[in-house]
Amino acid sequence: MSHDFEYDLAFSRNIGWVTQTEQQTLKNKRIAIAGMGGVGGGHLLALVRLGITQFNLADFDEFGCENTNRQVGAATSSYGKKKLETMINMAKDINPDIDIKAFPQGVTKDNVDTFLDGCDIYVDALDFFVLDIRRLVFSRCETLKIPATTAAPIGLGTAYINFLPGKMSFEEYFDFKENSENEQYLKFYLGLTPSNLQKHALVDASRVDLANQKGPSNVAGCQLAAGVVVAQVVKILLNRGPVLCAPYSLHFDAFSNKLNRVWRPFGNKNPIQKLAFKLAKRKLHLHSQKLNSEEDIEQSSDLTLACKVIDLARWAPSGDNCQPWQFELLDESTFNVHARDTRASSVYDLDGHSSHIAHGILLETIEIAASKFSCRVEVIDIQGSEFSRIYKVALKHDDAVKPDPLLPHIKTRTVQRKAMGTRPLSDAEKSSLIASLPAGFKVQWYQSRKEKARFAWLNAHNAKTRLTMKEAYLVHREIIDWGKQFSETKIPEQALGLDRPTARLTQWLFKSWRRVAFFNRYLFGTVAPRVQLDFIPGVRASCHFTIYSEGKVENTSDYVAAGRAIQRFWLKTDQLQLGLQPSMTPLIFARYLESDISFTENRNAAYHAFKSYYLLKKVVKNHERVVFMGRLGRTNRPSSRSIRKALSTLLVKGS
Ligand SMILES: Cc1cc2nc3c(=O)[nH]c(=O)nc-3n(C[C@H](O)[C@H](O)[C@H](O)COP(=O)(O)O)c2cc1C
Structure with a gap:
């Protein structure tokens, strides 16, 4: 050799x-x-x-x-x-x-x-x-x-x-x-x-x-x-x-x-x-x-720091993709977030709290987006009415701020409404999700077959309330973009998880409440969507989860804080390549019932809501502290999703 x-x-x-x-x-x-x-x-x-x-x-x-x-x-x-x-x-x-x-x-x-x-x-x-x-x-x-x-x-x-x-x-x-x-x-x-x-x-x-x-x-x-x-x-x-x-x-x-x-x-x-x-x-x-166009904006040297941060942060999720916010630029690195709620137009926004969660999600996303530019964020809740608030956001350069590991997931995070792989979460995955939550928030897992089936049944049952009340129909009618793969302002049909015949039929029915009511009453109209959108996906998941607050959740700022926690958790699921679908409506109807606020004129729907409420109490022990619930699973990123309004349409001039 x-x-x-x-x-x-x-x-x-x-x-x-x-x-x-x-x-x-x-x-x-x-x-x-x-x-x-x-x-x-x-x-x-x-x-x-x-x-x-x-x-x-x-x-x-x-x-x-x-x-x-x-x-x-x-x-x-x-x-x-x-x-x-x-x-x-x-x-x-x-x-x-x-x-x-x-x-x-x-x-x-x-x-x-x-x-x-x-x-x-x-x-x-x-x-x-x-x-x-x-x-x-x-x-x-x-x-x-x-x-x-x-x-x-x-x-x-x-x-x-x-x-x-x-x-x-x-x-x-x-x-x-x-x-x-x-x-x-x-x-x-x-x-x-x-x-x-x-x-x-x-x-x-x-x-x-x-x-x-x-x-x-x-x-x-x-x-x-x-x-x-x-x-x-x-x-x-x-x-x-x-x-x-x-x-x-x-x-x-x-x-x-x-x-x-x-x-x-x-x-x-x-x-x-x-x-x-x-x-x-x-x-x-x-x-x-x-x-x-996103990349172009982020890379563009003509845009101010504030614009670049907003442009990333606008990918924050909101209920039904309603994006209840606009931005008023004050100077290079300061802007106001005009955050409104949608309680007047959506039965799902009881006391504006769903919107408040979305506002918290947005503020957290702004903070993560700012880390890309080595900036920390100061937020002042400067004023507000019951229905809208203004948050003044100042971006402060700070060399100590490093890009947040969740930054790459702002745009890729999305909701997965279809059936997912059921392999249970590993201990490491659970620990990393738990660690993503800030102090004061905890997560509860529901992973056994029995628990998943109970959640699937709860969601399917709860869907009966939603599908049989006119107040919810008026919302659903506005938020689905039929035939679409992507939608800037709504939820595209293909992201829903309905098969084609059911989608076509539902689109036709949605033209009038009378059609929906007739179909529900005489032709078991709620069965197909409840099975396809609630029961099957409910079982086809790795687990269901609730995120709950250790303290009471009462006022706007509690919900905003919850929104911040939710976004970190959701982005973390994207990092772990898990799919997530929120399932918030059982909680929302429970709150209506507990506060004794009427939400429908339809007695049957109200009756179903009561039944769902008892189911919820059975499966989720501390539901009054729960700020977010849904399911997680193994999945590819969906090919259809909601996208966002263009940056230009979100910018407003100050009054
Ligand atoms: C507070 C809140 C509640 C939501 N509730 C539900 C829900 O009950 N069911 C559901 O399928 N999606 C729910 N979503 C998901 C939104 O519809 C979704 O985030 C939005 O359409 C934007 O789509 P994207 O997440 O794919 O970007 C909720 C989102 C937020 C922020």
Whole structure:
């Protein structure tokens, strides 16, 4: 066993798969790789082990903890270090004789030709979302007649395409022209993976977030991609038989045990690709547009600090997505929140307390949003009538304020009204949810089958009250956005969890109270929605929970404080990838009954409310202290959700 590096010995085990002469040919080749992250880092080390000795490498980024799951160079010792330098050191540790031209500023318009200078092949390893530079490099490769290969980690597999001189070009294949940035990402994705094999492994589609330039990636994909690149390089550089190139693409998915070879003449101009693009665009369109405008606002340097914070905080949830607030800008870092209640228009807002909870949620969200800009928040409850209050918010710069860990969840948190996975919460999950609550608030879990069934029955029973009283019908009529996947001011139909026939029927019934009343009375009209919206989801959950206050909950400020606690808990569930649906109406009707306030003229509904009240008292012992209740479960983020009013419509001028 020799302990001195010697080229022929180091790569002797390649011989057999390549000849001695071919190994020498590989030794004298130069390869350009742009990107030294999850893809490029693996490609580089694999190609060094193939025996390549000359590289042009580009990357400007540094390693961080978030790279650990897939990037070969990411280790605790390399956090904060340049990827390029780290990877060069690792490569030289394998072969000390390699010759590397480094491009620490990355590939740019100015250096692209120098970067490709003298290269025999270009290996694409840029981040998925770096499309402008990718297009530039491929276009220069085409002009300079340099073969190029791209092998991307997709799911637990890899998708790859070669672009050879004189054959279909990168631009011809992907057909980006005239497309917006997001559409270009989509075309790149669909062009790379026309067979969509990765769909079998994807458990949470919401993590593929083209609009926010984020997507899941893992080590299986990265390492498989590196192996594929080595094979393509061997074939192309050694002229070892026909090389498949665009419009052919290949996708090997180790999860579904499938290899697909797809031929798409005309690339993305092919009718099949066009259709796939149209369908995918429809699915993503509104969502991405909304989130994109969000990003634009947050990044914009023209906007004041106050605007940026409000723009994030407006994603706070409120009952029925009513968003009972407006914002009056006072100066760069101060604004008034005009917080109103909706008791005049909603039977669910008894004494305005549901709105007060939402106001607390908003104030907590403002505080979390401000942490993004190293600001602490001072809130003064300056004045108010019984129905509306004004909170003056001052953002104070403070270097000690670090981004709140819940910050990334402000926009992704959403309500899940559909059936969820039932695997019980682990002790660690429960502890972390309990720890998310501020002092004075506690949580009670209801996790056994029997308890879940009792809650499901309570909710289904309580729904009978809601569905048979005109006062609630008048609310429901206004808050559902029929046929919609997203809604700025209401709850979109698709987020409700009704099947299509029931949704269509309900939409028709909701045109008049007489229709609803008739259907309820003679045709068991409440059965289908109660089963679909209350009973099945009630059982299909990991647990039900109540959040209760240790002190009495009486006045507005108690409910505002509760709202703050609720938001931290809800954001934490999002961080733990749990779905949450509140179920507040049993509590609301209980309060009506206990305060002896009439809420319906319908005697039957009132009778059902009494029955639900007794059920509630049976399952929740301390219900008078409970400020929030609902269910939690295992789930993907829902594809349909309420979004929010535009920032511009939420800003008001002071009187
Ligand atoms: C105080 C409060 C009470 C709520 N009560 C219920 C409820 O009883 N049932 C339900 O399905 N959703 C309930 N929600 C969820 C809202 O309808 C939801 O947060 C809102 O439509 C915004 O949607 P998003 O959370 O998906 O952003 C409640 C939300 C809040 C803040």
